[in-house]
Amino acid sequence: MLENRKTGNTVYLNPAGKRLQNLPDFRFTWFDMLCVKVSIITYIADMSTDLLLVILYVRDARYTYAVLTMAFFIFPGVIVQVFSYRWHKLDGHKLSFCLVTSHLLLLAPIHRYICILRVGFRARKSKKIDDYQTLYSDMSDVGMLRMFESLLESAPQLVLQTYIMILTDHDYLLTGISAVFSLLSLAWAIVVYSKCLRQSSNNPKRISYVGMFFQALWRFGMISSRIVMIVLLALMLDGQACICLGVHWFVMLVWLIYQDTDFCETAVEERLFNGVLAFVYVFAFFNVKEGHSRGRMYTYYLVSLELVFLFL
Numbered sequence: 001m002l003e004n005r006k007t008g009n010t011v012y013l014n015p016a017g018k019r020l021q022n023l024p025d026f027r028f029t030w031f032d033m034l035c036v037k038v039s040i041i042t043y044i045a046d047m048s049t050d051l052l053l054v055i056l057y058v059r060d061a062r063y064t065y066a067v068l069t070m071a072f073f074i075f076p077g078v079i080v081q082v083f084s085y086r087w088h089k090l091d092g093h094k095l096s097f098c099l100v101t102s103h104l105l106l107l108a109p110i111h112r113y114i115c116i117l118r119v120g121f122r123a124r125k126s127k128k129i130d131d132y133q134t135l136y137s138d139m140s141d142v143g144m145l146r147m148f149e150s151l152l153e154s155a156p157q158l159v160l161q162t163y164i165m166i167l168t169d170h171d172y173l174l175t176g177i178s179a180v181f182s183l184l185s186l187a188w189a190i191v192v193y194s195k196c197l198r199q200s201s202n203n204p205k206r207i208s209y210v211g212m213f214f215q216a217l218w219r220f221g222m223i224s225s226r227i228v229m230i231v232l233l234a235l236m237l238d239g240q241a242c243i244c245l246g247v248h249w250f251v252m253l254v255w256l257i258y259q260d261t262d263f264c265e266t267a268v269e270e271r272l273f274n275g276v277l278a279f280v281y282v283f284a285f286f287n288v289k290e291g292h293s294r295g296r297m298y299t300y301y302l303v304s305l306e307l308v309f310l311f312l
Contacts, residue, residue, distance in 0.1 A: 015277075020074060026114060026123075026129060027124075027132075029164075032148045033120065036116055036194055038188065039113060039188065039189075040110060040113050042184060042185045043109055043146065043180050044110070046153075046154055046185040047073075048191075049177055050072075050075070050153075050178055053161070053174055053175060053178050054066050054069050054073070056172065056174055057069065057173035065164055069122040070162055070222070072153060072156045073153060073157070074106075076148075076149060077153060078104040078106070078305075079143035079148070080106075080108060080109070081106055083107035083145060083148065084103060084107070084141040084145055085103050086112075086269075087145075092173060098111060099111060110270075112138065112141065112145065115138060116138050116139055116142060118137060119131065119134055139196040140196045143195075146189045146192065147189045147192075147280075149186050149189070150189035150190070150248060151190075151280040151284060152189075152277075152280065154183075155186055155223070155277070155282075157179075158182040158227050159227055159234070161175050161176075161178055161179040162231045166235065177310055183220070183223065183224065186219075186223050188285055190204075190219050191216045191219055193286060194215060194286070194287075195247075218285070226283055226284065226304075227283070230282075230283075243261045246280055249278045249279055249281075249282055250278070252281040252303075253274055255299070256274040256288070257274055258295075259288065259296075261277075285297055
């Protein structure tokens, strides 16, 4: 059952009828709800282990590690909150106590996940296209925000904690646990973003459970190998590794500008957004535009081979 926005009439279509008319299969399943809940759990677990690790480093007078861990926690978190708040304003949402408080506490994704559950249950009850379009738009926004958070915070955190585990003589079990949660958060965030992007587009096909599993496995392997490569580069070149990563960031920035992305309202905001995306591309690729995604993926991995040549 779907409601036509122009006439206000209710239209009943089964899944086969939707496919014949090339319509998206509007629904919010129990599996979608489970994905939202898993996203909440992984986000909280990742944040909690990082904060506990800061306390552990301070207790053992390892202040350099504590400062670096906190910096990789705070700065990416602030960037994500700013983007989230800006998108709320562009969407015409009114300020509320919960919205402002969640952003001040660096919990914008949690607030958005709760809103998704509320909108999802409303869409399941009303069966209206408008409600489902709002749902998919919100899911796409929080998917991108979470992906940003993971690649801006979890990925550098994973590199740092792996580097510390290799260099230090102390057996920090929590460091390993934090690294594992960071890696899981990374893989999960990218897979869920891909799922949300497909749901929010006009593509009537939905990613299957098997597809999500293999995509998660693929992302897990790609991100793991990329992190190991960066850690080994840091061990071999020390400070010069930052120069190599900076060159990669600049190349990705130029490439993103060439793609002419359109996520923001103004040119200045778009360039800042491209700068954040370029940093994300240091660790992993994700598609920012529809169409020709295979060619863009080939280009990214071809450029990323420069780290391999540094070892030769």
